[in-house]
Amino acid sequence: MAYLNRVMIIGNVGTDPEMRFTPNGNPVTSFSVATNRTYNTPEGVKKEETEWFSVVTWNKLAENCNQFLGKGRRVYVEGRLRTRSWEGQDGQKHYRTEVIANQVLFLDREVALRTPSEATPEEGQPEEVIP
Secondary structure (H helix, E strand, O other): OOOOOOEEEEEEEOOOOEEEEOOOOOEEEEEEEEEEEEEEOOOOOEEEEEEEEEEEEEHHHHHHHHHHOOOOOEEEEEEEEEEEEEEOOOOOEEEEEEEEEEEEEEOOHHHHHHOOOOOOOOOOOOOOOOO
C-alpha cells in the first residue's frame, strides 16, 4: 500500500527566518508562511481568512532561506507535514505541526534573480535542534 504526505503552499513569509544549528553543526532555518482565502458567505458577504504554516528547512536550503528570505516575501513551499510534541514547563503536553520543506521557491522577482531557490535535502532524519 502506498502512502503520501505532501503539502504545497504559496504565501507570504510572516516572520524573518531564524537559523540555528544542530549539535553536529547542520543548519536549520524556521519561518512562518501565511496564505489567504477569500470566499462569500451565504448572505453574500465577502470574507477573507488567513492560515499560518510553520516551515522548517535544513542544510543548504536552510542557508539560502536565512540569507534571502524576509518578512513579507512571497514563496512557494513544498514538503511534508510533521507533528511533534513536548511537555511544557507547566506540565501540559504541547503539539506543533510543521512543514518540513524540501523545496522553497523565491517568488519575488528581485530575490529569484539573485540566488538558486531550491535544494535537495540530504537523506536521513533531521537531528535535534539547539534552540
